[in-house]
Amino acid sequence: MFCGIVAGEVPAFRVADEPDGLAFLDTRPVFKGHVLVVPRPHLVTLADLPPEALAGYFGLVRRLAVAVESGLGAGGTFVAMNNKVSQSVPHLHTHVVPRTKGDGLRGFFWPRTRYADDVDAQTHADRIAAVL
Template sequence: MTGCLFCSFVADPAGSDLVEVHRDEVALAFLDHRPLFPGHLLVVPVRHVAVLTELPAELTGPFFERVRRLTAAVEEGTGARGSFVAMNNRVSQSVPHLHVHVVPRNPKDGLRGFFWPRTRYPDRAAAERVAAAVRAALRP
């Protein structure tokens, strides 16, 4: 897609400061240029997909298989005891191309809590209404 930073990485990795970790017909993984910790990867589909809900069903398994394998590789390669795997969709998504963050983690590494405020449902009925709305929106 013209104008997409990550698509430009897919098309011409030599034309950037990209530090590539993995590339195949499904995914490209590279080091985040502003990592939380060394080894922080971004994993993107090779095909332009803006958000998770636009990832075609036939690519979902193969893409997340790469994410799974790369997560194991980040943990092993950095000697991390665990990892943080996350993505944003639209809100806080700095590049409008689906990307998964794989961040190596260790106890007492200084990364605390979540990056957003947590709340509670006012009561069980409110929670059930939200659950029902999500179930109704679920597509095969």
């Protein structure tokens, strides 16, 4: 579906069309002005984005976050990306959602948890650091 939008075969309300990516309105927005940013090539997850494309792609995401806030008079933005789990379209995409104080969106959309103790937290940190 997103490849069709990039190719111009599927209609979309385009916000930006640049070599580093394309931005268009989400058809089921959290709030009006919710934008999706996608890279031009078909990539499924963030891990598939080549290192040399990071600056261009995330530079576009950053500029969209500023533009959504300024252009809509929003108080800020929520910028998010799902990888595999909860990724409704298998094409890398970043959500840029306008926010205003009191809009009803509270933090993350899922329950939060706690580490059992500092040892538990350090164990998780070490497991992640070990594969960097």
